[in-house]
Amino acid sequence: xxxxxxxxxxxxxxxxxxxxxxxxxxxxxxxxxxxxxxxxxxxxxxxxxxxxxxxxxxxxxxxxxxxxxxxxxxxxxxxxxxxxxxxxxxxxxxxxxxxxxxxxxxxxxxxxxxxxxxxxxxxxxxxxxxxxxxxxxxxxxxxxxxxxxxxxxxxxxxxxxxxxxxxxxxxxxxxxxxxxxxxxxxxxxxxxxxxxxxxxxxxxxxxxxxxxxxxxxxxxxxxxxxxxxxxxxxxxxxxxxxxxxxxxxxxxxxxxxxxxxxxxxxxxxxxxxxxxxxxxxxxxxxxxxxxxxxxxxxxxxxxxxxxxxxxxxxxxxxxxxxxxxxxxxxxxxxxxxxxxxxxxxxxxxxxxxxxxxxxxxxxxxxxxxxxxxxxxxxxxxxxxxxxxxxxxxxxxxxxxxxxxxxxxxxxxxxxxxxxxxxxxxxxxxxxxxxxxxxxxxxxxxxxxxxxxxxxxxxxxxxxxxxxxxxxxxxxxxxxxxxxxxxxxxxxxxxxxxxxxxxxxxxxxxxxxxxxxxxxxxxxx
Amino acid sequence: xxxxxxxxxxxxxxxxxxxxxxxxxxxxxxxxxxxxxxxxxxxxxxxxxxxxxxxxxxxxxxxxxxxxxxxxxxxxxxxxxxxxxxxxxxxxxxxxxxxxxxxxxxxxxxxxxxxxxxxxxxxxxxxxxxxxxxxxxxxxxxxxxxxxxxxxxxxxxxxxxxxxxxxxxxxxxxxxxxxxxxxxxxxxxxxxxxxxxxxxxxxxxxxxxxxxxxxxxxxxxxxxxxxxxxxxxxxxxxxxxxxxxxxxxxxxxxxxxxxxxxxxxxxxxxxxxxxxxxxxxxxxxxxxxxxxxxxxxxxxxxxxxxxxxxxxx
Numbered sequence: 001x002x003x004x005x006x007x008x009x010x011x012x013x014x015x016x017x018x019x020x021x022x023x024x025x026x027x028x029x030x031x032x033x034x035x036x037x038x039x040x041x042x043x044x045x046x047x048x049x050x051x052x053x054x055x056x057x058x059x060x061x062x063x064x065x066x067x068x069x070x071x072x073x074x075x076x077x078x079x080x081x082x083x084x085x086x087x088x089x090x091x092x093x094x095x096x097x098x099x100x101x102x103x104x105x106x107x108x109x110x111x112x113x114x115x116x117x118x119x120x121x122x123x124x125x126x127x128x129x130x131x132x133x134x135x136x137x138x139x140x141x142x143x144x145x146x147x148x149x150x151x152x153x154x155x156x157x158x159x160x161x162x163x164x165x166x167x168x169x170x171x172x173x174x175x176x177x178x179x180x181x182x183x184x185x186x187x188x189x190x191x192x193x194x195x196x197x198x199x200x201x202x203x204x205x206x207x208x209x210x211x212x213x214x215x216x217x218x219x220x221x222x223x224x225x226x227x228x229x230x231x232x233x234x235x236x237x238x239x240x241x242x243x244x245x246x247x248x249x250x251x252x253x254x255x256x257x258x259x260x261x262x263x264x265x266x267x268x269x270x271x272x273x274x275x276x277x278x279x280x281x282x283x284x285x286x287x288x289x290x291x292x293x294x295x296x297x298x299x300x301x302x303x304x305x306x307x308x309x310x311x312x313x314x315x316x317x318x319x320x321x322x323x324x325x326x327x328x329x330x331x332x333x334x335x336x337x338x339x340x341x342x343x344x345x346x347x348x349x350x351x352x353x354x355x356x357x358x359x360x361x362x363x364x365x366x367x368x369x370x371x372x373x374x375x376x377x378x379x380x381x382x383x384x385x386x387x388x389x390x391x392x393x394x395x396x397x398x399x400x401x402x403x404x405x406x407x408x409x410x411x412x413x414x415x416x417x418x419x420x421x422x423x424x425x426x427x428x429x430x431x432x433x434x435x436x437x438x439x440x441x442x443x444x445x446x447x448x449x450x451x452x453x454x455x456x457x458x459x460x461x462x463x464x465x466x467x468x469x470x471x472x473x474x475x476x477x478x479x480x481x482x483x484x485x486x487x488x489x490x491x492x493x494x495x496x497x498x499x500x501x502x503x504x505x506x507x508x509x510x511x512x513x514x515x516x517x518x519x520x521x522x523x524x
Numbered sequence: 525x526x527x528x529x530x531x532x533x534x535x536x537x538x539x540x541x542x543x544x545x546x547x548x549x550x551x552x553x554x555x556x557x558x559x560x561x562x563x564x565x566x567x568x569x570x571x572x573x574x575x576x577x578x579x580x581x582x583x584x585x586x587x588x589x590x591x592x593x594x595x596x597x598x599x600x601x602x603x604x605x606x607x608x609x610x611x612x613x614x615x616x617x618x619x620x621x622x623x624x625x626x627x628x629x630x631x632x633x634x635x636x637x638x639x640x641x642x643x644x645x646x647x648x649x650x651x652x653x654x655x656x657x658x659x660x661x662x663x664x665x666x667x668x669x670x671x672x673x674x675x676x677x678x679x680x681x682x683x684x685x686x687x688x689x690x691x692x693x694x695x696x697x698x699x700x701x702x703x704x705x706x707x708x709x710x711x712x713x714x715x716x717x718x719x720x721x722x723x724x725x726x727x728x729x730x731x732x733x734x735x736x737x738x739x740x741x742x743x744x745x746x747x748x749x750x751x752x753x754x755x756x757x758x759x760x761x762x763x764x765x766x767x768x769x770x771x772x773x774x775x776x777x778x779x780x781x782x783x784x785x786x787x788x789x790x791x792x793x794x795x796x797x798x799x800x801x802x803x804x805x806x807x808x809x810x811x812x813x814x815x816x817x818x819x820x821x822x823x824x825x826x827x828x829x830x831x832x833x834x835x836x837x
Binding site for chain 2: 260311312
């Protein structure tokens, strides 16, 4: 009987939420927001992911950050100059304080970069960096191994951490600066940055509370939010209903099938951008022998209808993809088109000797990317047509990334946004030969390895002639496409929605890192 | 001249003369419910022959025909009478197959509940003493776990031990087991109460004096006299089990999305309820409501008929 009531109540509840009138905001400078999930940890070096970077922008400050039109804006670094081909000198902001009260100095930047170079997820990004040295309290010099054209792009990922706060050992005797993936460490539960907000409370998966940091250095920031309550809501329909009923003021993402409804509502505003995040499926060659045959991988790519997914499941709110690099990136190859052709797929399977098909396991998150679980189901159905039986498991991202790191399934979904806004980043993380020492291929769940491509990308990273560099990166894309290293699906568009008085438009960007510190909530 | 030997009335004529049929003939609601119920069961049983496509065969699903509306809404495709879900499954076929799953789980779980509950109830009531105390405490403990908790635990253990594929393959028997295990105390308590009332009656004493074994007395003498409440509970429990299955599947703890039951179908359409494609949730939802409603109505009628206090009153 209780079950019956629960079911009934949830259905009635969902039906009612839209009928309830927007309630008056409880405190005028409180932002109640709902993403689909909360960050997996408070340690910003534990995982290279959108969720962690969003948290970084709320509680830390980068040296420089991207503006909406993709130029650089000084944050903790106030100026920078190239000393020689491999050295850049940066001047740091004075009078900045960490949440703990410690002063921010050049020493903290050095400490942070050293920790980044130890992080399994970030070290591949920081591979080109030879060393960082503190010249004095407010000046640092970054030296790269070779001339590196993307150093400022990289500086957007340096969020100086409070070195004094993270030094020493915790109650269990473990070092406080330890990086533990998917586990417990001091840094995963404690946080001290220079950012606009401090974390007051974090109940994993249910609620996260932030308070504005009194000693925040940026007096010019227009932001007037004092308090943030983040309640992750993974159910699409529930998240939208929560916004429309006035329970929350800001949501992301807005599911494609609700865009119209949100757009037509007078009390909320919708902001959309065409995105650069590629969604792909890895085919693990180490787990499945058949995937070592390029014909089988091609057959999979031919069997999957990217346009169908973009058109039907994403309601046109995504661009079907046949490569990693979106339009506008150096490596984008204009001629590559989605290859859906079922007959060809069956023929390739037959040639490879797998006409009878085989069985594979598949995993996908269910609260990370827009419609991720539904996409995985659709892909499973499409693969059934080439006689491939899929055992699909979808999980919340808090559990998913642990499974991903273990490479726990034969096909695994991942979305990737190029951290440096550059094509080489896709290859370095998703298709480079896996190497735990350099961090290359950290998210390469395909176990695809083509040393020639690794070499080409490494050379491209040193190439100063941008045209030549683009040519090399395009060659990489073409090879990955021909060898069907992974199954590219689409570039996911971005959508956020908020109550009318929450001015989200100026703080959003195509990286999906909302600068909530600068958020203005208009007072009635 | 031979006097005609008094013929023992056949079962059929006894049934025709029974109060059961008499009251059924006069109860329109019961008649309607039975007709609807039989129709639903027939459709579910004949699903493989009636359904236009096999919704469990992923190869028949085409993403390009997803979210088509049912036939009376503009933009529908005549191939899909009731429309399609977000993955392109024919909704009519999925409902037929889903109802089949719901009914199998409903009746299977109740059979298991009845088996456990009746045995334990008989033992506890007839033997009394320590056995009674032990079994009833066991029932109390069982009642303190909700079906949900049992489902989560069993589901987690099976998934961890044998993997998700095994769970999907054995989802139906597992759900029968979960719902059956979670709700047997309902039976046990009712049966025990009836047994306690029957135990002290003369016919039981007579049987005991004749030297029958306890087992024979329990099953051949007492059990038949406690059948009417069992029937009544069964109808309620079938409806409950179907709802439990739907709720578990709705929460993602039951049938996998690749083998949708009514509950998982309702869940899969939930995202679309307010954004246009209402039919994915509403149509299977209605089927579920109708199915549970007719079973409950039949149960109500049966309770009225079998209740001695209301007898011919």
